[in-house]
Amino acid sequence: MTRVVLNRRSLLAAGGSVLATGVLTSGVSGLLLPARAAGLAPTETMSGGANNYRKGAAIVERIGKGGFWMSGTVRRAGDGAPLAGQRIQIWAHTVEGQEHEPQSHGATLTDKDGKFRLEMPQIIPIFGQPHGHLAYDSGEFKTVFLRPVMRSAKETSLEAHFVLQPV
Amino acid sequence: MKGWRSARAILIWAALALAIGVPIAAAAASEQLAWRGPVYILAGFAGIIALGLVLVQPLLIGGYLPGLSAYRGRRAHHWIGGALAVAVVIHVAGLWFTSPPDMIDALTYASPTPFSPFGVTAMWAIFIVALLAALRRRLGLRLRTWRIVHIPLAIVIVAGSVVHCLLIEGTMETISKAALCALVLAVTVKVMIDLQVWRKRRTARGENVARQ
Numbered sequence: 001m002t003r004v005v006l007n008r009r010s011l012l013a014a015g016g017s018v019l020a021t022g023v024l025t026s027g028v029s030g031l032l033l034p035a036r037a038a039g040l041a042p043t044e045t046m047s048g049g050a051n052n053y054r055k056g057a058a059i060v061e062r063i064g065k066g067g068f069w070m071s072g073t074v075r076r077a078g079d080g081a082p083l084a085g086q087r088i089q090i091w092a093h094t095v096e097g098q099e100h101e102p103q104s105h106g107a108t109l110t111d112k113d114g115k116f117r118l119e120m121p122q123i124i125p126i127f128g129q130p131h132g133h134l135a136y137d138s139g140e141f142k143t144v145f146l147r148p149v150m151r152s153a154k155e156t157s158l159e160a161h162f163v164l165q166p167v
Numbered sequence: 168m169k170g171w172r173s174a175r176a177i178l179i180w181a182a183l184a185l186a187i188g189v190p191i192a193a194a195a196a197s198e199q200l201a202w203r204g205p206v207y208i209l210a211g212f213a214g215i216i217a218l219g220l221v222l223v224q225p226l227l228i229g230g231y232l233p234g235l236s237a238y239r240g241r242r243a244h245h246w247i248g249g250a251l252a253v254a255v256v257i258h259v260a261g262l263w264f265t266s267p268p269d270m271i272d273a274l275t276y277a278s279p280t281p282f283s284p285f286g287v288t289a290m291w292a293i294f295i296v297a298l299l300a301a302l303r304r305r306l307g308l309r310l311r312t313w314r315i316v317h318i319p320l321a322i323v324i325v326a327g328s329v330v331h332c333l334l335i336e337g338t339m340e341t342i343s344k345a346a347l348c349a350l351v352l353a354v355t356v357k358v359m360i361d362l363q364v365w366r367k368r369r370t371a372r373g374e375n376v377a378r379q
Contacts (some may be wrong), residue, residue: 047277048279095202125337153336
């Protein structure tokens with residue numbers, strides 16, 4: 001019986017500390033904001049997100065020969081409304097070229113639901129992590145650079161989501 | 168007796184050659200190499216070789232490699248320390264050439280990759296040790312002072328290199344990489360215990376120091 005009490009106590013303690021750290025670390029934005037209406041926080045630029053960016057990548061049907069899918073959504077901060085027609089630039093180190101090379105870059109537009117999807121060559125690990133780069137920098141909203149990491153180098157798709165803030 | 172000793176010597180050297188050679192061979196067979204430029208490949212292998220040298224260093228200073236006198240072991244430790252610094256320079260320079268912004272992020276501790284700060288910290292520890300070792304006589308550092316500086320930095324180098332390497336997803340094959348890292352840790356712990364590095368005393372191996 002002592003065991004059960006001890007377990008419950010440790011469980012409570014653990015749960016309490018998880019809650020405490022949760023509130024402390026994610027603070028206002030993580031836990032409290034979603035409960036409020038019209039509170040969707042804008043996406044922050046990720047560290048290293050802008051690395052090897054090339055300005056003005058062209059809108060393409062597909063980057064290179066394809067085989068890998070980059071997809072995601074673009075929404076407006078605050079009310080979370082989907083943003084149509086937004087230009088998202090995508091680049092990565094793929095089987096067809098390094099990150100900085102022009103053929104590794106391309107752009108696409110979001111559809112009426114704020115969704116985008118661009119086929120590109122398979123992303124491979126570079127600098128120790130298989131990752132892609134995405135940028136929004138069309139000016140209407142604040143510029144955001146993302147750098148999502150694949151869970152495994154074997155995956156053939158990757159997602160990234162933008163919540164943009166008007167300038 | 169003599170036969171056993173030479174057989175043991177051959178086994179130890181063969182084990183060392185395998186411990187370093189197998190991870191290098193496995194990385195050389197990686198399919199990732201097909202998508203990399205020559206400079207990036209060179210940078211990667213310089214890093215793998217550097218990890219191999221990090222294994223050799225405690226083996227030399229602990230006197231675990233048969234056929235090397237304590238004096239020659241220490242001389243080799245010195246030269247391999249220099250080679251380690253050169254390998255790290257090639258590693259960093261090659262990565263810088265491959266992707267300057269990623270390397271700048273790493274060197275400024277602003278990188279999104281969790282392994283970078285470990286590698287960069289180990290790099291600085293290696294440079295500090297190499298510089299101080301080169302200047303030891305000129306600075307008039309006594310052996311005891313030198314050890315107080317070198318041993319903590321050696322721990323930083325070993326721990327930093329192992330974590331750096333294990334967290335990277337690259338050309339190295341997972342099992343041979345983990346085995347090399349485990350060996351580096353095990354040999355480092357063994358040499359620390361054997362030489363009782365935490366004890367403040369002149370030396371456990373008086374005859375070695377007497378010849379310094």
